[in-house]
């Protein structure tokens with residue numbers, strides 16, 4: 622611990638960081654705290670500023686304003702090689718003229734380490750499952766194995782933080798899913814703080830302790846994977862992280878415990894009771910709001926729910942579930958329902974059904990006037 626560090630200091634604190642390139646602002650007023658040993662993911666569409674933020678943490682770019690602190694110390698102006706931060710890139714940049722062992726040993730030799738290189742490199746190769754590959758050239762191993770070498774090469778110098786910029790995006794889906802699990806295991810085994818960049822929401826949900834969802838240079842929400850999916854705070858987050866139904870309406874009544882809404886478009890006014898998040902001020906009567914209901918929480922033909930009449934317009938079968946596209950008075954709806962063997966055939970197009978959802982499946986999203994709700998692009 623240094624003289625400027627206190628026990629409460631997180632390993633990384635980003636304070637109101639903005640980065641502009643000429644008149645274009647790539648990262649806007651971002652503040653984040655990352656705890657020791659956390660797996661944090663920056664998630665967002667192409668061009669939202671994820672890599673720029675990561676490059677500022679690494680020291681390859683300087684913030685235009687704001688500060689980046691590591692254990693309390695401002696590192697914003699410190700050179701990249703003076704930071705105890707490793708980085709794994711999307712394009713691996715392994716040294717083609719060096720074999721696997723020498724690629725992994727590179728960082729130790731560059732730091733003029735002379736002792737324990739052999740032991741440390743073999744330890745790293747065992748960690749990433751590449752024992753026995755020491756003398757292979759980088760052209761004699763697969764894409765997934767190359768990515769493991771890149772990871773071992775970044776971990777060998779025992780960085781305090783490892784930054785990973787879309788390290789799995791060049792791999793096919795099956796290998797990608799396998800390496801996601803391995804990366805998570807390696808992060809837990811080593812206890813190193815990981816900051817991972819991806820535009821793949823499933824990847825982010827399956828690996829992260831916390832996710833920072835970015836849109837147009839800003840962090841829209843920073844929270845656990847479960848909250849990001851089940852409690853989106855903005856329309857952008859609700860749409861970008863998974864599929865959702867966004868229904869609009871006005872506040873009918875609100876108190877500290879509940880908010881009741883009337884949804885637009887329904888002939889008979891239907892009230893939807895929504896529990897208000899703790900500590901939040903209730904919205905006023907007549908305020909415009911939206912609700913998010915995930916397709917898997919929309920149930921068809923079940924009595925006792927808040928329902929609206931709907932008509933099937935199409936369906937897609939995916940083995941365990943069927944996703945119905947529905948036309949309802951409240952707008953288009955998606956319903957994803959389990960499909961049991963022996964259940965017969967899916968509901969035909971044109972079939973009338975009542976669609977409903979339980980109270981606890983509803984997330985209230987306050988109206989955000991002028992807010993950018995850029996659609997997801999993956």
Ligand SMILES: Nc1ncnc2c1ncn2[C@@H]1O[C@H](COP(=O)(O)OP(=O)(O)OP(=O)(O)O)[C@@H](O)[C@H]1O
Pocket residue numbers: 642645646647665666667668669670671672673674820
């Ligand atoms: N050196 C630069 N000069 C000018 N503009 C830049 C520079 N670096 C990044 N940008 C712009 O900043 C914006 C954010 O880029 P960034 O690479 O951070 O996005 P990203 O979210 O990582 O996207 P992707 O997922 O496509 O890599 C983009 O519009 C990009 O064109």
